[in-house]
Every structure is written in structure tokens, then in C-alpha cells.
Amino acid sequence: MVAIAPMLFASCATIASGGDPSITIYGNVSEPVTITTEKQTYADVTLPAVVQVKRHHLDGQRITITSENNNFNDIVLKKKVNEWAFGNILIGGLIGWGIDLGTNSVSKPAQTEFSVVPQPKSK
Numbered sequence: 135m136v137a138i139a140p141m142l143f144a145s146c147a148t149i150a151s152g153g154d155p156s157i158t159i160y161g162n163v164s165e166p167v168t169i170t171t172e173k174q175t176y177a178d179v180t181l182p183a184v185v186q187v188k189r190h191h192l193d194g195q196r197i198t199i200t201s202e203n204n205n206f207n208d209i210v211l212k213k214k215v216n217e218w219a220f221g222n223i224l225i226g227g228l229i230g231w232g233i234d235l236g237t238n239s240v241s242k243p244a245q246t247e248f249s250v251v252p253q254p255k256s257k
Contacts, residue, residue: 154186155243157197159209161250167201181250187211192241197248204252212244 154173159181161167166178172188172195187195192213199206 154189155192156184156186156246157209157211157243158182158184158247159197159199159250160247161199161206161252163201163204163250163252165201165203167199167204167206170198170200171195187243189241192243199250201252203255205255206250206252209248209250213241214244215241 157171159169161181163181166180167183169176169179169183169185171185172191173186176183176185185197187197192211195211197209197211199209
């Protein structure tokens with residue numbers, strides 16, 4: 135019964151999308167930066183960097199980047215429909231569709247790669 139339960143309560147988008155989405159941030163920055171998402175803070179990382187964001191409330195979620203010598207514009211996420219969620223409709227899985235809605239696997243970030251431009255701080 136324990137082995138069958140995940141198959142009964144899983145859904146296409148939840149399985150295919152996994153946990154929280156990853157975002158890749160690129161930039162021509164020679165110093166380490168601190169990246170803060172709603173999920174986690176990544177201190178003293180070099181770009182490019184891969185960070186995770188929360189799956190819930192994707193639309194409007196902010197990623198901030200700070201460094202000692204530069205300012206950066208915040209990255210604001212937008213969401214789009216996760217195509218895997220339609221798998222539940224095609225196979226008639228209303229339970230799976232409900233699970234996808236509950237885990238917000240029906241949404242994914244509209245963009246997963248961002249390039250940031252450093253703006254030197256005034257001294």
C-alpha cells in the first residue's frame with residue numbers, strides 16, 4: 135500500500151516539475167554577490183549562479199542581488215502555465231489536477247534565465 139500511494143496521489147505536472155523551480159542568473163561581475171530569493175539567501179556567489187525560488191506565488195516574486203561595489207535591478211518573476219498540467223486533463227485525472235493546483239505545479243516561471251547589469255555604486 136505504501137508503494138502504491140505515491141502513484142495514486144501524484145500528478146503529471148507535480149512529478150515532471152519536481153520541487154521548487156531553478157533560475158539561472160548571468161552577469162559580467164568580477165566580485166562575489168549575494169542573491170536573495172523568497173526561498174533562500176546565497177551569500178558570496180559568483181555569476182553565473184543557479185538559485186531556487188518558491189513555486190507558490192511565482193507571479194511578482196522578487197530576486198534581489200547585492201554586492202559591495204555595485205547595485206543591481208531586482209529580478210521580478212512572471213509565471214506561465216506548465217504544459218505538464220494538461221496531462222491530467224487528457225487522461226481524466228481530476229485528482230491529479232487537484233494535486234497540481236495544490237502544489238502550484240500548474241505554473242512555472244515564464245523565464246528561467248536572467249542577465250543582470252551591474253551599476254557602480256556612488257562613492
